[in-house]
Every structure is written in C-alpha cells, then in structure tokens.
Amino acid sequence: MRLFSLKDIAKKTGVSITAVSNVLNRRPIRIGDEKRRLIVKTARDFNYRPNLIARSLKRKKAGAIGVVVPDMTTLHYPELIRLLEVKLFAHGYQTLICNSQDNALCEKEHLETLRSRFIDGLVIAPAENGINAPLLRRISESGTLVLCVDIYLPREKFHYVTTDGRTSARQGAAWLAGKGVSRVFYLGERQRHQALDDRLAGVKDAVSMSQKDIILCAPERGEIHERCRTALRDPLSGAGFFLESNRLLPGLLDAARELRIAIPVNLPIIGFDSPVLVINGAEDFASWRILTAPVPVIRQNVAAMAEETAKYLTVKLAKPTARFASVRLPAEIIFQESKT
Amino acid sequence: MRLFSLKDIAKKTGVSITAVSNVLNRRPIRIGDEKRRLIVKTARDFNYRPNLIARSLKRKKAGAIGVVVPDMTTLHYPELIRLLEVKLFAHGYQTLICNSQDNALCEKEHLETLRSRFIDGLVIAPAENGINAPLLRRISESGTLVLCVDIYLPREKFHYVTTDGRTSARQGAAWLAGKGVSRVFYLGERQRHQALDDRLAGVKDAVSMSQKDIILCAPERGEIHERCRTALRDPLSGAGFFLESNRLLPGLLDAARELRIAIPVNLPIIGFDSPVLVINGAEDFASWRILTAPVPVIRQNVAAMAEETAKYLTVKLAKPTARFASVRLPAEIIFQESKT
DNA sequence: CTGAAAGCGCTAACAA
DNA sequence: TTGTTAGCGCTTTCAG
Numbered sequence: 142m143r144l145f146s147l148k149d150i151a152k153k154t155g156v157s158i159t160a161v162s163n164v165l166n167r168r169p170i171r172i173g174d175e176k177r178r179l180i181v182k183t184a185r186d187f188n189y190r191p192n193l194i195a196r197s198l199k200r201k202k203a204g205a206i207g208v209v210v211p212d213m214t215t216l217h218y219p220e221l222i223r224l225l226e227v228k229l230f231a232h233g234y235q236t237l238i239c240n241s242q243d244n245a246l247c248e249k250e251h252l253e254t255l256r257s258r259f260i261d262g263l264v265i266a267p268a269e270n271g272i273n274a275p276l277l278r279r280i281s282e283s284g285t286l287v288l289c290v291d292i293y294l295p296r297e298k299f300h301y302v303t304t305d306g307r308t309s310a311r312q313g314a315a316w317l318a319g320k321g322v323s324r325v326f327y328l329g330e331r332q333r334h335q336a337l338d339d340r341l342a343g344v345k346d347a348v349s350m351s352q353k354d355i356i357l358c359a360p361e362r363g364e365i366h367e368r369c370r371t372a373l374r375d376p377l378s379g380a381g382f383f384l385e386s387n388r389l390l391p392g393l394l395d396a397a398r399e400l401r402i403a404i405p406v407n408l409p410i411i412g413f414d415s416p417v418l419v420i421n422g423a424e425d426f427a428s429w430r431i432l433t434a435p436v437p438v439i440r441q442n443v444a445a446m447a448e449e450t451a452k453y454l455t456v457k458l459a460k461p462t463a464r465f466a467s468v469r470l471p472a473e474i475i476f477q478e479s480k481t
Numbered sequence: 482m483r484l485f486s487l488k489d490i491a492k493k494t495g496v497s498i499t500a501v502s503n504v505l506n507r508r509p510i511r512i513g514d515e516k517r518r519l520i521v522k523t524a525r526d527f528n529y530r531p532n533l534i535a536r537s538l539k540r541k542k543a544g545a546i547g548v549v550v551p552d553m554t555t556l557h558y559p560e561l562i563r564l565l566e567v568k569l570f571a572h573g574y575q576t577l578i579c580n581s582q583d584n585a586l587c588e589k590e591h592l593e594t595l596r597s598r599f600i601d602g603l604v605i606a607p608a609e610n611g612i613n614a615p616l617l618r619r620i621s622e623s624g625t626l627v628l629c630v631d632i633y634l635p636r637e638k639f640h641y642v643t644t645d646g647r648t649s650a651r652q653g654a655a656w657l658a659g660k661g662v663s664r665v666f667y668l669g670e671r672q673r674h675q676a677l678d679d680r681l682a683g684v685k686d687a688v689s690m691s692q693k694d695i696i697l698c699a700p701e702r703g704e705i706h707e708r709c710r711t712a713l714r715d716p717l718s719g720a721g722f723f724l725e726s727n728r729l730l731p732g733l734l735d736a737a738r739e740l741r742i743a744i745p746v747n748l749p750i751i752g753f754d755s756p757v758l759v760i761n762g763a764e765d766f767a768s769w770r771i772l773t774a775p776v777p778v779i780r781q782n783v784a785a786m787a788e789e790t791a792k793y794l795t796v797k798l799a800k801p802t803a804r805f806a807s808v809r810l811p812a813e814i815i816f817q818e819s820k821t
Numbered sequence: 822c823t824g825a826a827a828g829c830g831c832t833a834a835c836a837a
Numbered sequence: 838t839t840g841t842t843a844g845c846g847c848t849t850t851c852a853g
Binding site: 484488498499502503506531534536537538539540 | 829830831832833
C-alpha cells in the first residue's frame with residue numbers, strides 16, 4: 142500500500158505539486174489564502190507524511206544522526222544514547238544507533254552503511270583507539286558532521302565532547318593519598334585510548350607510581366580477579382586502588398573477598414563511574430558483602446555530555462559556519478561518607 | 482562530495498548501468514566473464530557502495546528494522562536491543578532504535594517517522610498498553626512486519642515474543658509459600674499491561690491474596706518506599722514480598738532498612754529480573770546492606786528473546802509465507818542459596 | 822504568483 | 838546477451 146504523496150494531494154485539490162510542496166514546507170512563497178488552507182486541510186485529513194526517503198534522495202540529507210559506540214549496554218553509554226535520542230528527536234532528527242563491539246571491522250561496516258544512508262551527522266566513540274580515523278576523515282570531508290564523544294582522538298581534528306579525566310583522576314588519587322595510602326595500584330583496561338590514558342596521567346600527577354603497580358586487564362571478571370589477587374598478596378601496608386572504571390570493580394571485590402580484605406576499611410579505593418552491583422547468584426552476593434562501607438566515586442556528567450553533543454549537532458547543522466570548541470566536562474567526585 | 486554511483490562505474494567500464502547493477506547485485510543474468518570481472522574490479526577499486534536511499538525509494542524497502550521500546554536504559558531492554566542489533570546487522574539490516582518513554586504520543590511520532598522511512602519490520606514493546614494499536618494495524622496492513630516483544634497485546638493479532646510470566650510467577654510464589662510465607666505482598670507497577678498482569682495472575686494461582694496486599698506504584702523509589710513502609714508496619718508474621726520486577730527493589734529496601742527488617746531472613750522476597758544495585762551515595766549503600774543474603778530471582782531469557790525476534794524477522798522477511806506462532810519463553814528461577 | 826519539468830541513483834520491464 | 842527507458846516521490850529551477 143502506498144502512502145499519501147504530494148501528487149495525491151495535488152490531484153485532490155487541483156493545484157500543482159509544486160504549490161503543495163511549497164505550502165507544506167512553509168516556504169516563503171506567495172500563494173492564495175484559499176488554496177493554502179485547502180492544501181493544509183487535505184494534507185491533515187489524509188494524514189500526509191512526506192516520504193523521507195524521496196526527500197533524502199533529493200536533498201542528500203537524511204534528517205538522521207548516526208551514533209556509533211563500542212557497546213550500548215555498559216558504562217554511561219545507554220544513558221548517553223537515551224538522552225541524545227530524545228533531544229535529537231525533538232529537533233526532528235532520527236538517531237541511528239550502532240554497536241561497534243569495540244571492533245574496527247564492525248565499526249567500519251557500520252560507518253559505510255551510515256554513509257550510504259546520508260546521515261547528516263555522526264557521533265562516535267571510536268573503537269580500537271581510532272583505527273578508522275582515515276575513514277572518519279573521509280566522511281567528514283564528504284560533508285557529514287563528525288563529533289567524537291567520550292573517547293577522542295588527539296591527533297585528529299574532530300571536535301569532541303568528553304570528560305576531563307585527568308583533573309578528576311588527580312583529585313581522586315589525592316584523596317587516596319589523604320587517606321594514608323602510600324602505594325596506589327591502578328586498575329585499568331588493557332585496551333587503551335586517550336581518555337583512559339588521561340586518567341592514568343592524572344593519577345601519576347598526584348602520586349608517584351611504580352610501573353608494576355599499573356594493572357591493565359581485559360574487562361573480564363576472572364582475569365581481573367586473578368591480577369588483583371596477585372597484587373594484593375604482597376604485604377600491603379598502605380595499599381589502595383584507583384579504578385579506571387568501576388566496571389572493573391567486581392573482579393577486585395572477588396579478589397578482596399578471597400583474601401578477606403574488607404573494602405574500603407582495609408583497602409581504600411576510588412574509581413570512575415557509579416558502581417553497579419548486579420546480583421546474579423550467591424557468588425556475586427558474597428563478593429558484594431566485602432564492600433563494607435560506601436566508597437567515593439568519580440562521576441562523569443552524562444547529562445551535560447548529551448546536552449553538549451546535541452547542541453553541537455543541532456546548532457552546527459542549522460548553521461554550518463558556527464564555531465565550536467571541543468569540550469572537556471568536569472567530573473564530580475562523590476565523597477559518600479557513611480552515616481549509618 | 483558525491484559517492485561513487487552505478488553510472489560512474491558504467492562510464493568507466495563502458496557498459497550499461499543495468500549491466501553493472503545486475504552484476505553487483507548478483508542477479509542470475511548472463512554476462513561475459515570479461516565484463517563481469519571488470520565491473521567487480523572497478524567497483525572494488527573505487528570502493529563502491531550502493532546508495533541505499535535511492536535503492537529504498539525504488540524498492541520501497543529500506544533494509545532497516547524499527548525497534549520501539551518504552552525505555553532503552555532499564556530492565557532487559559538494553560541487552561535485548563544490543564543482541565538484536567548485532568544479529569540483524571549480520572543479516573544486512575540496520576536497526577532504528579526509538580524510545581517511546583512509555584508515552585503514546587511520542588510513540589506515535591516515532592512510528593510515523595519510521596513508516597515514512599520504509600522500514601521492513603517493526604519490533605515494538607507497546608507503550609501505554611497499546612493505545613496505538615490502530616496505527617500498528619495500519620502499519621501492518623501496509624506491508625510492514627509487526628512483532629511485539631516483551632509486552633504483547635492480547636486483543637490484537639500481532640505475533641509476539643515474550644516471557645511466560647504466569648508460569649514463572651506461579652513457581653516463584655510457590656517458593657515463597659514453601660518458605661513459610663503466609664501473607665504475600667505483591668509489589669508491582671501502577672501502569673499495567675498484559676505481561677505484567679500475567680505475573681499477578683501467576684501469583685494468584687499459587688497463593689490466595691487479598692486485594693489490599695497488592696501494591697501498585699509508579700517506578701519511583703520514594704513512592705515505593707512509602708507504600709512498602711505502610712504495608713510493613715502491620716504486624717507481619719509470615720509476610721513476604723513478590724516483586725513484579727526487581728527494579729522496584731530499591732524502594733522496598735529503603736523501607737525495610739527504615740523498619741530494621743533484614744531481607745530475606747525476616748522477610749523473604751522473590752522477583753523478576755536480576756537486582757541491580759547502583760551505589761550512588763551513602764544512603765544507597767545503607768539500604769543495600771539490609772539485604773543480608775542472596776534472594777532468588779526469576780530471570781527472563783533475554784538471549785532467547787532476541788534470538789526468536791531476529792529469527793522471526795529475518796525468516797519472514799525473506800519468505801513472507803513462512804508460518805510462525807507467537808512465543809512464550811520460560812523464565813529461569815535462580816535459587817541462589819548462600820554458600821558463605 | 823503558478824506550474825511544468827528535470828533529475829537525485831537505483832531497479833525492472835521491455836527492446837534490440 | 839545487452840542496453841534503453843520509465844519511473845519511485847520529492848525538491849528546485851525556470852518558464853509561463
């Protein structure tokens with residue numbers, strides 16, 4: 142079944158297709174009030190919706206924004222995407238969300254597909270530290286707005302919206318030092334990118350670290366458990382942990398539980414992102430109980446991130462000459478002391 | 482900048498556009514091996530990608546699936562969407578994910594937009610108990626495959642993939658009874674739909690309930706806290722809670738903590754979906770501590786849900802005559818006894 | 822002011 | 838076997 146088209150309305154009202162198009166698109170074209178009203182009325186009566194595909198083909202713009210993230214279920218991405226989707230839809234843009242699974246090939250496929258759909262803008266948290274940067278450059282040069290979010294590529298000219306990880310990490314590490322921690326372990330992701338390196342740099346700014354206290358793992362609980370166990374077996378006077386992301390926390394808790402080290406009382410910790418404890422069995426539960434008091438959290442401002450991203454896109458798409466600087470948003474440190 | 486088009490290739494190779502189209506689309510058309518190779522080679526050399534917009538306009542199919550859910554950040558939706566996206570992309574479909582915010586108007590807007598983009602299929606967890614069913618019917622009649630997921634509309638003819646909530650709820654409630662619970666409180670969502678009513682029905686199948694022990698709240702922590710406090714103030718010999726969804730758990734824990742009722746030792750509970758405890762402050766932490774042992778969880782099989790959904794779409798799109806029955810997937814009850 | 826007409830890149834029916 | 842051609846529904850230019 143066909144949707145109602147401009148032609149149908151033109152036929153019904155006895156005016157030209159052009160006239161209908163002009164009226165319905167509110168173009169500043171003079172036309173008789175009589176006709177205008179008739180056109181608007183018929184369009185409404187028949188619930189006319191422009192065929193966005195035909196329009197895109199002609200305009201070479203789809204009214205859509207592509208969003209490519211490594212994983213839409215972890216960290217702050219779900220929330221970021223949700224906020225973005227709502228804001229962009231309010232501005233008349235559809236959002237095409239893609240999972241790159243932190244895999245450059247997969248990301249490339251998605252980018253090519255998005256491109257051949259004429260997206261107007263692309264928001265990306267690049268996979269594998271920007272291997273696809275050349276492709277991104279081509280996309281950008283072909284007229285699509287490219288904006289990095291969360292993960293940015295320092296050697297590329299793309300604008301970005303991210304968190305000022307270095308400053309917050311410095312503050313977080315300083316807090317650990319203030320708690321009497323003399324040996325800071327840094328627990329981070331094996332797969333690196335600039336935004337993560339910023340955090341590590343921030344910690345190094347605040348406290349002196351030996352290379353072997355930097356533990357980089359795949360975000361896989363078993364591996365983290367093992368690496369942390371090894372680290373914690375040493376006599377640990379004055380030890381503390383800085384977590385690059387609290388999504389690594391479960392593994393650390395597993396290790397602490399095994400070694401019967403209560404956190405944070407016997408091992409102060411601090412990390413990025415709110416700890417999310419999913420109870421999927423008695424094992425989980427036992428590990429969570431090793432956390433005996435609330436720990437401070439470095440929380441990124443996801444709402445502001447979405448806000449800035451949406452603003453950049455909508456403003457710049459409406460007025461390509463608008464100037465923008467990249468944004469590094471401050472994170473907030475929640476020093477949540479127990480009040481029990 | 483324009484992308485490479487069929488015409489460009491035709492010009493470069495000196496054959497007709499049709500020939501190029503046929504070769505590149507692997508249509509069973511006889512053509513000289515010489516030419517075929519040349520075409521394929523030039524296409525690859527210039528990194529040709531078909532203009533999907535033009536193709537959609539012609540075919541009236543976009544190679545895209547719309548997915549509309551009430552909220553893509555809560556419950557099992559993020560995981561479901563992720564799995565779907567990966568599977569569908571592997572089959573050559575792009576996924577358009579939309580948030581209806583459980584708001585019929587917003588949902589309607591999204592549906593209209595999706596429709597005017599010629600999606601091939603629509604996966605929807607309908608908002609507000611299916612107010613937009615007539616629109617869905619129109620979409621279905623206009624040739625777009627419509628499939629309900631998670632939330633289904635019993636009075637409509639759309640196929641669906643959901644969880645057999647009634648059976649699992651019955652088993653869960655029976656477990657409570659087995660634990661010596663003689664008075665089951667049912668904590669559920671105020672906004673109803675069939676899949677939720679199924680759970681309530683299941684509980685009623687297993688235990689007799691008085692109407693006033695059914696507590697229906699907005700999924701808002703403060704309100705839940707208050708309602709649960711009221712319920713728990715009565716002398717509560719033999720009380721237990723059935724949670725329609727463990728996303729309501731935080732409010733219950735707040736109330737239990739206030740009244741110093743340890744869960745589950747003094748108040749057995751069971752509920753749908755894995756409990757997710759986000760620590761966003763000392764208050765949260767204190768409330769989570771009132772949970773002193775693991776509790777059983779009724780876990781929906783999200784992977785199977787995504788699997789069935791993707792299968793339905795891909796098979797039925799490839800072969801519209803294929804017959805399918807709606808699916809009610811069994812949930813799994815995780816009786817996670819503590820081993821500490 | 823108004824409308825006819827060209828064409829976006831692709832597909833498919835039809836000629837040659 | 839191959840190529841020509843007529844659109845898909847919309848926008849936009851250019852005559853009337």
